[in-house]
Amino acid sequence: xxxxxxxxxxxxxxxxxxxxxxxxxxxxxxxxAQRWGHSFSFETLLIGGAAHDAYGEPLRAVDIETCRGADAxxxxxxxxxxxxxxxPERGLLMLRKSxxxxxxxxxxxxxxxLYPASxxxxxxxxxxDIMVVRExxxxxxxxxxxxxxxxxxxxxxxxxxxxHEFEIERVVRLAFEIAxxxxxxxxxxxxxxxxxxxxxxxxxxxxxxxxxxxVAYQHVLVDSMAMHLITQPARFDVIVTENMxxxxxxxxxxxxxxxxxxxxxxxxGPHQGSGRRLGLYEPxxxxxxxxxxxxxxxxxxTILSAALLLRLSLGLEDEASAIEAAVKDAVEAGVRTxxxxxxxxxxxxxxxxxxxxARLSA
Numbered sequence: 001x002x003x004x005x006x007x008x009x010x011x012x013x014x015x016x017x018x019x020x021x022x023x024x025x026x027x028x029x030x031x032x033a034q035r036w037g038h039s040f041s042f043e044t045l046l047i048g049g050a051a052h053d054a055y056g057e058p059l060r061a062v063d064i065e066t067c068r069g070a071d072a073x074x075x076x077x078x079x080x081x082x083x084x085x086x087x088p089e090r091g092l093l094m095l096r097k098s099x100x101x102x103x104x105x106x107x108x109x110x111x112x113x114l115y116p117a118s119x120x121x122x123x124x125x126x127x128x129d130i131m132v133v134r135e136x137x138x139x140x141x142x143x144x145x146x147x148x149x150x151x152x153x154x155x156x157x158x159x160x161x162x163x164h165e166f167e168i169e170r171v172v173r174l175a176f177e178i179a180x181x182x183x184x185x186x187x188x189x190x191x192x193x194x195x196x197x198x199x200x201x202x203x204x205x206x207x208x209x210x211x212x213x214x215v216a217y218q219h220v221l222v223d224s225m226a227m228h229l230i231t232q233p234a235r236f237d238v239i240v241t242e243n244m245x246x247x248x249x250x251x252x253x254x255x256x257x258x259x260x261x262x263x264x265x266x267x268x269g270p271h272q273g274s275g276r277r278l279g280l281y282e283p284x285x286x287x288x289x290x291x292x293x294x295x296x297x298x299x300x301x302t303i304l305s306a307a308l309l310l311r312l313s314l315g316l317e318d319e320a321s322a323i324e325a326a327v328k329d330a331v332e333a334g335v336r337t338x339x340x341x342x343x344x345x346x347x348x349x350x351x352x353x354x355x356x357x358a359r360l361s362a
Contacts, residue, residue, distance in 0.1 A: 006039040007071040007314055012095075015049040015088065016287025017297035017349075018076020024299035024353030025074060025306040028326075031360040032310065032319045043070075047095070048078030048088035048287075058091030064098045072313040073280040074306060077287035097137050101267040101280050103171050104134040104246065105178075105308070108233075108253045108263060113332045117258030117340045120230065127234040128256055131182065133175040134246025136267055138167040139197075141243050163197045163242065168204045174268075175240035176212040182237050186217040189225045189241035189249065201242065222249070229253055250284060259339040260285045261298030264305035266312050279313045281305040295348035298337040300327055303356055326359035 011026065013019035026042060033040045045051075045063045052058050058078070067073055073095075078088050095101070108130040115122040143160030150156060172188070179186045188205045190198035202219055209217050220228065222245045228235065229249065233256055241249065254260040267280040283301030291297060304327060311320035331340070335355040338346045347355070 004037045004039065005314055005316060006041075008041050008043065008069070009309070010067050010070040010073045011042050011044045012047045012067075012073060012075040013044065013050075014047050014076040014078040014287065015083070016077055016080050016289040016292040018048075018078070018287055020076075020292070020295070020297050020349050021283060021299040021302035022074060022076040024349060024356075025302040027353050027357055028303050028323060028360065029306050029310075031357045032316075032323065035360060036316075036319055038316075038319075047075070047091045049080060049083035049086070051091060052083060052086050052088055058086070058088045059094050064095060067095060068099060068278075070278070071276060072278065072309045074302075074309060075280055075282035076302065077283070077285065080287045080289040082289065093141060095280065096267060097142065099278060099280070100137065100269045101278075102135065102137045102167065102270075103174050103268045104132075104136045105266045105268065105312075106132040106134065106246075106250045106253070106263060106284060107308075108132065108250070108256060110257050111328055111331055114258040114262075114340055117342050118256055120233075120256060124231070124233065125256060129182075130233065130236050130253065131178055131238045132246060132250050132253065133171060133178065133238060133240040134250065135163075135167060135171040135240075135242050136246075137243075138163050139243030161195070161197050163200065165200070165204065168201050169208065170270075172205055172208050172240055173211075175238050176208065176215050176217075179215045179238040180212065184215045185237035186215055187220050187225070187236050187239045188217060189220050189222050189239060189245055191222050191245075192219070193221065197242070205240075225249060226252060229256070254284060259298060260301075261337065261339050262300045262304070264301050264303075264308050266305070266308040268312065276315070277313055279309065281309040281313075295350060296338055297349045298339050299349050299352055300331075300337075303327055303353070322360060323356070326356045329359055330355040 013022040110125045110128050140161040143162040148157045190201050192198040192202045263284045269278045307320040307323035310316040
């Protein structure tokens with residue numbers, strides 16, 4: 001059993017359904033604290049459209065510093081059509097860059113009880129257990145110049161894809177380290193037949209792999225991986241890739257589970273002097289403003305993100321596993337929000353949270 005742990009967790013509920021799903025994850029974390037004798041303190045900050053409404057900017061510098069002093073961060077979602085003109089997602093990008101949250105981990109697995117919720121045939125889903133490791137602070141989302149202008153033929157838009165050697169090395173090494181604790185397989189995804197950045201990426205993977213002779217690896221072009229994730233997903237263990245490719249592929253992979261609302265993520269920074277690693281934990285779904293405030297959102301991805309928070313930032317493996325087991329048991333018992341109910345009884349956001357808390361408290 002874990003020794004009692006004290007931790008400061010910053011909550012960033014954000015926009016749309018974000019506050020609803022974060023509230024359920026907090027209830028779960030409080031149930032964990034009570035059962036295992038931990039002490040978790042929570043501080044709530046604004047990000048995204050909510051921060052723009054309050055402060056005129058998507059994330060204040062003072063709030064970034066508060067996040068820097070936390071043990072872990074839990075985020076809901078940012079953005080929505082209401083805020084398209086002010087780009088509230090910039091707040092999240094600023095947070096990732098400022099805190100050096102360079103690696104995004106997105107586990108993808110499928111509960112057998114939810115095979116009918118997936119558009120894929122059940123035989124393709126057996127054995128699916130993927131960890132996608134996405135580089136998070138480089139690439140086309142951060143490259144400069146990035147602007148729109150005009151020339152004699154009309155509008156011109158420019159985005160710049162830049163990668164530095166150190167950015168590639170640290171995320172690739174993390175992927176190989178993770179693979180060592182799993183099935184010892186890495187698939188590196190790039191577009192080396194077209195992009196210079198991908199050719200550098202591929203060359204560095206070849207070099208880094210020499211330090212991990214116990215881990216098998218392969219290179220896969222991103223367009224091929226898009227096909228393989230649907231036709232033979234159980235083939236892959238750890239997938240490592242650059243920022244934009246990872247963003248797209250993980251949304252595609254969410255189809256395997258039956259709903260994007262089920263999948264968690266962890267954005268990790270470097271190890272701190274305390275031995276802990278600061279992380280930002282969030283579901284991979286968006287803000288879903290069309291269902292905000294209606295109790296329809298699936299909180300499973302956020303609750304499972306809280307489990308990753310306990311495991312990766314606080315080192316509480318038993319507690320993390322207990323949350324994951326509680327979510328699995330609740331789904332198997334038929335507690336399902338509308339996105340995964342598939343004609344069966346529909347539970348509300350809070351009813352799903354109730355079911356997980358009850359299993360943790362039993």
